[in-house]
Amino acid sequence: MSTSDGNAVLVNALSSSVRSTLNGMETAPALIRRVLEEGSWRSFTTPRGEHVEHESFESFVTEAPTRGIGKTIDEIVRIISGEADVLRLLAEALDVRVEDLYSPGNSPDALDAVAHDAEKFGAHVRAGNWIFGLMVARSVKPGNVRASANEPRTETDGPRKVTAAKFAMMAGTGVPRVMRFYKAWERAAQAGVVPGFDSLTPGMPIDLPDPELWAEYFITYERNGDRREGIAQQAEITGSSYAEALKVAERPGALRTAILGDAKTAEAARVALVDRMQDDPELQLTMAKTLAQEPDLKKALASETRRAERVGYVRHAAEQGKVRTQAGQLIELSELSREKASEHLAVVIDPASDPDAVENAYEAVQAMIAEAVVADPEIQTREQRSKFHKALSSTVKSIESIDPDDLVAVADDDLRESISAAQKRINELAELVARSKSNRLRAV
Numbered sequence: 001m002s003t004s005d006g007n008a009v010l011v012n013a014l015s016s017s018v019r020s021t022l023n024g025m026e027t028a029p030a031l032i033r034r035v036l037e038e039g040s041w042r043s044f045t046t047p048r049g050e051h052v053e054h055e056s057f058e059s060f061v062t063e064a065p066t067r068g069i070g071k072t073i074d075e076i077v078r079i080i081s082g083e084a085d086v087l088r089l090l091a092e093a094l095d096v097r098v099e100d101l102y103s104p105g106n107s108p109d110a111l112d113a114v115a116h117d118a119e120k121f122g123a124h125v126r127a128g129n130w131i132f133g134l135m136v137a138r139s140v141k142p143g144n145v146r147a148s149a150n151e152p153r154t155e156t157d158g159p160r161k162v163t164a165a166k167f168a169m170m171a172g173t174g175v176p177r178v179m180r181f182y183k184a185w186e187r188a189a190q191a192g193v194v195p196g197f198d199s200l201t202p203g204m205p206i207d208l209p210d211p212e213l214w215a216e217y218f219i220t221y222e223r224n225g226d227r228r229e230g231i232a233q234q235a236e237i238t239g240s241s242y243a244e245a246l247k248v249a250e251r252p253g254a255l256r257t258a259i260l261g262d263a264k265t266a267e268a269a270r271v272a273l274v275d276r277m278q279d280d281p282e283l284q285l286t287m288a289k290t291l292a293q294e295p296d297l298k299k300a301l302a303s304e305t306r307r308a309e310r311v312g313y314v315r316h317a318a319e320q321g322k323v324r325t326q327a328g329q330l331i332e333l334s335e336l337s338r339e340k341a342s343e344h345l346a347v348v349i350d351p352a353s354d355p356d357a358v359e360n361a362y363e364a365v366q367a368m369i370a371e372a373v374v375a376d377p378e379i380q381t382r383e384q385r386s387k388f389h390k391a392l393s394s395t396v397k398s399i400e401s402i403d404p405d406d407l408v409a410v411a412d413d414d415l416r417e418s419i420s421a422a423q424k425r426i427n428e429l430a431e432l433v434a435r436s437k438s439n440r441l442r443a444v
Contacts, residue, residue, distance in 0.1 A: 007044035010034055012346035015069045016315070018079065027319055029080045036089040047350045057093040066350055077101045130194075130208040133218070136178055137185040138200035140167045161202060176279045179233075184218040193217070307355060310362040311348050317341040317365045325373055327386035337368045 014031040035041050041060040043053045052067045054060040064070045073094070080086040091098045141161035164182065168175045188194045193209050200206070231245050248255055258265040277284045291297045317323050318341035321333050333341065344361035347353065373379050407415070 007038075007040035007042075008046065009343050009346045010038070010040045011044045011069075012047060012066070012349055013318075013342050015065050016345060016349045017319070018069055018071055018075075029083045029086055032076065032080055033083070033086045033089060036086070036093055047347055047353055057090075073101070130211060130214055133181045133185045133188075133194075133214070134200075134206065134208065136167065136181040137189075137194075137197055138204050139202045140164050140178065140182055141197070142179070142182065174275055174278045176275065180218065180279075184214070187217040188213075191217075303355075307358050310358050311345075314341060314345050314348060314358075314361045314365050317368070318345040323365070323369055325369055325379075325383055327383045327390070329379065329382060329386065331369070331372055331376075331379060333368060333372060337372070340368065341365055 010031065014028065014035055017028040017031055036057070041054055041057055043051075045051055046066040048066065050067070054063075054068070058073060060068050061071055061073060061076055062068060076090065077087070080090065087098050087101065091101055094101070139161055140163070142164045162170075164175050164178045168178045171178070185194060185197070188209070189196045193213065195206060231249055235241065235245050255269075259269050260266075273283070273287070277287060291301050313323075317333060318338060321338045322330055323333060324330055341364075344364055348358045348361045373383050
């Protein structure tokens with residue numbers, strides 16, 4: 001791409017891809033390759049019309065969206081770890097050797113071991129048995145591990161563990177959920193049922209206890225009545241200051257004032273509430289009631305839900321290329337249609353994007369689907385047949401829901417005429433279909 005506006009399509013598509021998940025992405029490596037090969041990262045226009053220029057690829061990677069993609073070089077390395085040619089392009093852009101791309105404790109072997117556990121954990125996080133507890137126990141070290149990452153390593157050192165927050169990010173889940181597995185293993189280790197954390201390293205296999213014992217140590221939701229202990233646990237998980245957190249907790253009035261008066265504090269509070277709601281059913285119910293009882297909030301939620309659904313629809317068309325028609329058929333878009341969908345996605349991916357732009361993008365993708373249906377007679381036939389089946393099925397269900405005794409009791413001339421007209425129309429359609437079938441048989 002040769003222009004800032006053209007580069008924006010590719011840059012925004014890459015930003016969207018790497019933000020969606022850090023594991024199992026099919027599109028990100030190819031997009032990173034194109035951005036590096038074409039130099040799109042050097043100059044582009046954001047969805048808000050702001051012109052951005054970068055002198056280094058690292059600044060492009062690390063700067064927050066939409067001026068960059070808001071990631072670290074380590075995360076980009078992990079995304080493309082299996083693509084030798086893309087790694088080479090990245091090393092050239094950073095003016096380093098390929099082997100220098102891996103930071104201490106972040107070698108391919110270490111990443112593979114931890115990422116393997118994180119992926120398995122994320123996929124089966126609700127299964128709740130020993131193997132998932134082991135994945136957390138051998139890969140996670142709660143708290144701030146930054147200091148240990150700077151310690152000198154020896155040739156005998158194995159892969160380093162990661163924080164609960166990083167493991168949760170890699171698994172695509174929440175920190176509280178990871179820590180429930182961690183705490184379950186801790187209880188079992190204290191009881192002598194499993195090895196302690198210090199004896200486990202990422203990827204290490206061990207013999208696991210009887211599966212039926214897991215329920216004795218795992219608690220789906222840990223309700224902690226001691227506020228200080230709960231705050232201490234969270235301080236350990238996040239590596240933050242217990243004293244500072246306790247000071248804030250003991251001054252709810254000051255906390256409320258800070259939230260009302262400062263946007264950054266309000267955003268931090270919002271993120272914390274969302275994280276807590278994942279594992280606090282009572283808070284979920286309270287927030288749901290609050291939203292339902294406030295007309296403005298209810299309206300805003302409905303609007304944002306609609307917007308998110310529309311953007312998700314466009315994203316699916318752009319990234320998957322397979323969409324459903326109005327009648328429910330799954331069809332595959334052409335490469336040209338996918339490219340157009342990607343262009344629309346780049347415009348609406350920003351949460352602050354214009355609602356009209358989201359609606360336009362959604363309607364444009366729907367128009368592409370309609371064109372694909374019209375262009376293929378077989379798909380068009382199936383689409384029409386499906387629509388007729390749905391219409392007739394709905395009509396039959398409506399008729400079957402009528403109680404004959406109730407109908408006779410209240411029937412008047414208008415009802416009788418409506419039923420007779422419906423009966424006549426059904427007979428006409430039945431005769432038409434029967435005649436059409438007879439004609440086709442005679443033609444054969």
